[in-house]
Amino acid sequence: MNKDNLYHSWVNTFFSKRNWTALPFQQEAWKAILKDDSGLVNAPTGSGKTLSVLPPILWKKLNSQKTTKSSLFCIWITPLRSLSKQIQLSIQDFLSDMCDEFSVEVRNGDTSLKVRARQAKKLPHILITTPESFQLLICSKGWKKKMERVDTVVVDEWHELMGSKRGVQLELCLSALRFYNSNLKTWGISATIGNLDEAKNVLIGKHLDGSYVKGKLIKSSTRKQIEVEVVSPKKIKELPWRGHLGLHLVEDLIPILERSKTTLIFTNTRSQCEIWYQHILSACPEFSGLLAMHHGSIEKEIRLWVEDAVRKEKLKAVICTSSLDLGVDFYPVETIVQIGGPKGVARFLQRAGRSGHRPDQISKIYFLPTHAIELIEASALKKAAKKSYTEPRIPYVLSYDVLIQFLVSLAVSDGFRANEALSIVRKTHAFSNISDYEWEWILTYITKGATSLSAYNEYKKVHIIDDGLFKVLSRGIAMRHRVQIGTIVSDNHLNLKLLSGKRLGVIEEWFISKLKKGDVFLFGGQYWELFQIQQMDVLVKKSKSKKGKVVSWMGGRMSFTSYMSDLLRNEIYSIQQNTSYAKTLKPLSFLLDMQKELSIIPKEHEFLIESFQTSEGFHTVFYAFEGRFVHEAMSHLMAYRISLLIPISFSLAYNDYGFELLSDQFLDVNQIIENNLFEATHVKDDLEQSINASEIARRKFRDIAVISGLVFSGMPSNRKRNKDLQSGSQLIFEVFRDYEPENLLYKQAFFETFEYQLEEERLIKALFKIKKQNIVWKNIEKPSPFSFPIITDRLREKLSSEELGERIKKMQLIYQ
């Protein structure tokens, strides 16, 4: 028997015992791994992706030299902690049957101190971890020695990591591991995205000359059939014009839950999750004990319990946010429900794919629109499910904040030398183009400060010791750095605790700051009464009250992807072409008729602008149907260009359909048309000008400041003592703006704003599109149905060209 046959007969004992047959993509992956390739396996959730890479890795180890068997040889990276357990179980299942001499353990933020201590002495053979914990391992002394026998790193759900800074973090860590261990193989597992080949290249990294290291891309041919059913109320008048809760549909949801063994209900926000949980329970009390909730702010023990209970079929339904989006394979799940627009086709289809796990099963997803206009979205999604298109994930490049964090990590553990570090950094996709100037700047920044050294006369972080080794010498700095790595970038979080000290989860500071002692709020499906705030802890007790504020979270506003926008636009343009409304839009006819009566429903060659006045002021609403991010940019651009013509102050609002300029004076849209304000030239200059006057770059800077270690959020155990090191990123932003605008971190905030937030390219395309359209300006008596979801949005930006004194004169103090 040749080597391959030996392997196959070995692995078949596992498969045949379970009456399984290896799928073609699994066999292909095995072959590539046995041949010592690196690569990426593209397989949908629930199709046996773990088994496509695990067996050959173990087989290779079993057949290697005895002496190397005692140490860590495989690192398995998952983007979410909640995935770790599931993966551990499925790996353990294989190990117990096939090679029980190998051990598998989890290490992440949830790992207990006891287990950590044991792992510090001896790591398991297979370690399941997150990118943050992986970087923390690199922060520990002697990491190179501990990891010298690692021959394979598997990155699960790579598509989720790639379009984020965590992806960059992982690229750097992998490159470091490869530098010291040139035999390292990297395997990614990814769901279907539009740029799989790029995903593979980014994961495996580059040669120093900039060319990609070779790797295999293995695609499974398994394709899920997906059926979308839109649930809408019988009478359209029951469907609200705005809002995102969708509670009017609770009654319609109950029969769906009753019909199915286990259902996952996806909501877009955590507060929506909380509210739905309450409403389902009160509509159907017999579900109590069978219904659970899962979102990112709920304490991990409870989350783990929920996940486990789903697997054991103990629950009828789980209401969740994207916290359950990733690959946990919940076999018993039969039905998926999506409440409110999912924003992207890929996400929607992936969620749908979570039900019907057997390859031949049809996945069914119910879509519950939360407001009337979302019915148009629903109609578009149905079409998308029939085609199979997926959006690309764009990898981040030149994230200096992540690079600084990484270099300091190296300096905290064994130290690094500049030339070695540079080749580690240049071999990543993210930094293959870093210039010599930028590299020197970063090294100077972590050792001496930035350009004007006199302004850094007392700064110390990384020292260069005699032989050119970059090293952190201060224990305090090293400790603070380690604490900072796992920090989730978002608002300040406080711990929510019972008086007894039991932790319930985390809550954002701005929310709790609005409450007084004795106030009642809803969290984790239960009403709590605020008792006291003690430094970083919010102490609460259970409340008998059945009413209270709902905890809300600021983060996580998503935008339509460009594909989703295309679908939506076509859906709207097509409304007018047909004499009668399409079936899915029938329930909307009342609203569409009203829109037509007051204003128009735009056709393909029309760009609609509506003006009307309310008690809030003068509204001008533009309908571009390009997705939230493009509208954000376009609203800034318009507001800025108008403000050059006349002194005026705006507050800006936008959603996925369009944007609004709200002002205290009437805006003559003819001026916009005559002055050609939709011009696609000078977009970048104008945006830069307008953004200087606005807040987007500041917001971007918040993440950058935390990641690069400029903002310190405090030690978990001893927060108060470091209070004099705490400062808002806003202040730091201003210091850089005024005294060091050439600082790369400051510049990065703008780069990210244009590249990832405002999506400049999409904006320019959209402007060209508008130039070819006829602008239709409708001066109307009252808000149209289309405008409603936009003008009621409370999250707003501002822009003004009026004299400060003039503005203040027109304003009023906010009193108690």
Added chain:
Amino acid sequence: MKQIKKKIKGQQFIFDYRKAIYWEDTSSLILSDVHVGKLNHFQKNGIPIPSDGSRDNLVNIKNLVNEYDPTQIYILGDLFHSSYNKEWDDWLIYFSKSEIKFTLILGNHDQYDSKKILNSNITLMNQLNTGPFLFTHIPVKGFDEYNICGHVHPAVKLRGLGRQYMKLNCFYISDNQLILPAFGTFTGSHILKPNKTDHVICLTSDGLFEL
């Protein structure tokens, strides 16, 4: 407006756009919350932020002194941000060379174990009664005297038609209390919501606005 004149308890004050007040009757300059050494403290602890910004603080104080020629300066706490660092030096030299009498009301940030302060020509106090006034760092209530204090770094929010908002640092004046804005740059602020009887003098890049 660069300056606003105002009577408090029968005494004449000038509110200056450089975040200080001048008490004409006693030729005193009063300011609070300078946080000298904050940026250097960050630097020493591995946080790379340039400290050019804090130089403006001393420049501002010198300009104020040139203009008003006070005989004494009261600093209502948090003159220094943390323990001694090099940023203190310029200030300590300034204090020792000046003819002016300096009084520091102790703040929660001031660490006075440092010999550097004790040896300089600053009088240290926990609070001070002078005329109809009680100077403290942290605002106090329930005294007969009018309380002049700092600590809070007060700001207010303004609202206008068309959902417009603005946040401005301010002098915060209520019946029996005046809270000074933070004198130092890089200090942050805290939003207060006034009563109808309170009034505020807002600080903007264009000068002072009384509301």
